[in-house]
Amino acid sequence: AQSVTQPDIHITVSEGASLELRCNYSYGATPYLFWYVQSPGQGLQLLLKYFSGDTLVQGIKGFEAEFKRSQSSFNLRKPSVHWSDAAEYFCAVRRRGGGADGLTFGKGTHLIIQP
Amino acid sequence: EAGVVQSPRYKIIEKKQPVAFWCNPISGHNTLYWYLQNLGQGPELLIRYENEEAVDDSQLPKDRFSAERLKGVDSTLKIQPAELGDSAVYLCASSLGLAGGPYNEQFFGPGTRLTVL
Secondary structure: OOEEEOOOOEEEEEOOOOEEEOOEEEOOOOOEEEEEEEOOOOOEEEEEEEOOOOOEEEOHHHOEEEEEHHHOEEEEEEOOOOHHHOEEEEEEEEOOOOOOOOOEEOOOEEEEEEO | OOOOEEEOOEEEEOOOOOEEEEEEOOOOOOEEEEEEEOOOOOOEEEEEEEOOEEEEOOOOOOOOEEEEOHHHOOEEEEEOOOOHHHOEEEEEEEEOHHHHOOOOOOEEOOOEEEEEO
């Protein structure tokens, strides 16, 4: 069965510092990969996605993620965080060819920004 | 363009009572999803609709949960009777489905936070 692991439950970063959130997946074949952000009281918003091609993908709000097949990882990065980035971040996967399938999510990483 | 609308946003009920959640997807989105998000967890798919047909309800606890999507637009998720363990956020999402190509981005509503006392 497919699974997504986000090993860090909480991460604290100073404002202006760089950020990396980890995501590993377990799947028979490389799935489609997504990162979502959830702010308090808000719905999930898609930050970026990877299907194929360039393994470094750019998303909204200055985020990027790198797909590494050998490590089954899809880590999210941002060079300089802002206080408004404090939120819950979820990595998710969907099987290739399963265009309308539901997503399988990790447990999330709670990002805290220190002033 | 309006996003996915859910109501109510918050609901508090006593155990053994029934409860219903409503979702209005983005106009033109054929596929509708209900997810369950427990505290400190990621969302988990409960059911997926393609138009009015439930095509994946394998994770829906059918003894107490039911859902419908009449006319292939709005959807209602019901719990009867509610149990303490049902306290969670219920998220609705919609997408273009197969017409959306490989990307088929899912758009999420704000969710309904259920508290069962």
